[in-house]
Amino acid sequence: MSTGTDERRYWDEAAAHFDDEPDHGLRDGQVRAAWAARLRSWLPRPPADVLDLGCGTGSLALLAAQEGHRVTAVDSSRRMAEAARAKLSGTSARVLLGDAAEPPVADRRFDAVLVRHLLWAVPDPAAALRRWAELLRPGGRLVLVEGRWGTEDPAGIDARTLAALAAPLGGSVTIEQLAHDPALWGREVSDERYAAVIHPAPPTRHAEIVDVHLLLERDGEVLLARRSGTGYADGLLHAPSGHLEDGEDVRSALLRETREEIGLDLAPEDVEAVLVMQHRAPGGRARIGWFFRAHLAADGPQPVNREPHKCSELGWYPLEALPDDLVAYCRAGLDAYRAGHRFLLHLHESGDGIAHLPGGPGRAVPLAPPAVPLSGA
Known part of the structure; x- marks a missing residue:
């Protein structure tokens, strides 16, 4: 998840029970199938190189790997990364320990960057989006699952704000609302939850x-x-x-x-x-x-x-x-x-x-x- 000593400590402590949430652990077959279907519609056709940032315990990374994608997963929490490695054992997926805002992938490029419930928590969301777009191959896409959770003390980022942050990347932004589908969450929800699929404009060739x-x-x-x-x-x-x-x-x-x-x-x-x-x-x-x-x-x-x-x-x-x-x-x-x-x-x-x-x-x-x-x- 996000960086910083306090954040890492929080997520290290949360790793043991993180999968208890239906949409985190995907233990229920119906919830798992719902997320697999959505990922299938958001990601490129397999096999593609997919970078899962803030992967948590690796549930979405596992679905992508089972679909035939070449997956690299990154999380800043050591215990989350350990749980993800255990969950992804038997697949070709790699799990790296590092900052999702500056992933430790050197000069590698990917067909898709997948991020769930993370953009709202990074210190500079606009800079993170620019960095993630730089990690894409030409024609690649960003897939962000975000929302504005809770009613009394809401946290997160709403779809309109995310679209505005993505606008400088050019290209296209498609917002898909998800709160109406209880199969994704294992229950009825009334707050804002959505996916944003961003196709940044291709880089302009330098000319002088x-x-x-x-x-x-x-x-x-x-x-x-x-x-x-x-x-x-x-x-x-x-x-x-x-x-x-x-x-x-x-x-x-x-x-x-x-x-x-x-x-x-x-x-x-x-x-x-x-x-x-x-x-x-x-x-x-x-x-x-x-x-x-x-x-x-x-x-x-x-x-x-x-x-x-x-x-x-x-x-x-x-x-x-x-x-x-x-x-x-x-x-x-x-x-x-x-x-x-x-x-x-x-x-x-x-x-x-x-x-x-x-x-x-x-x-x-x-x-x-x-x-x-x-x-x-």
Whole structure:
């Protein structure tokens, strides 16, 4: 059941007579058959991997095992776990001693997590639901048997509250009222008892914007563009850059953006990838930036501002004395490039500014030893 010294002591003492309740011990054939039928409707078709949390003496775990499921049962009470092991002997079920809110199952995943009369007793029900959902395989389900017991001093959790707690998991929640069926309880009951079958939404695959940046060099200088009219970081300097389009590779995107922004028609062999950075703007989502280096031939075509509606000017700036009025993201990339870093995290915190702030908090975290830095860096 739930954790804590007092709770464990209580359930240790309760283990000896726990099965005396008809719906706990399932000793009556009619009660046992009623629960077996309900479990059959709530759990996946056997054989499935079922995790029974707060298993008590293992009565429901035994029904699931007899149905052909591969059962792992967990309880924080040593005596409850011992009783469950005795009851489940002869089956393939495993019984573990541990906290139901943080089950000791390592990285195992299950087709169903079964919980009876427990959610209301854990310190943080919402966190427990999230943790239990993480233990499911794609398409798995949570099966919770809960209620609001008693009339004079009720305890438990009502169905509406449980549904609200489960809502952030997405997917679907089906509530099945159970109080009307005396076969489940061995008697007539008048309080609220129900089962909730929760199918959490499948996890969203992580996706990030990918952008590309050109570090165009000549005689120790780098080309920077001053942003204008974009609504983001206007007035600040940034390297020529853009976003990867669907179907492009990062080098092709860099060559396209170079043509579109500064009119240079570079060949693939003219550019070299020098830095990959994961960046997060203040209050924004993370993105991946690829920085490419190219050298401008003195006798070749020169860059021109092809997007004056986005850029007010182009200028050359010494790499060893970069200006401060740079976008922080770009400045972090240039500093990392000069230091010889190839892989970098640059994740803004809430309250950070978009612009580079000399002496401000350092957000750049190298992920590998540097290569040989630029001479003079």
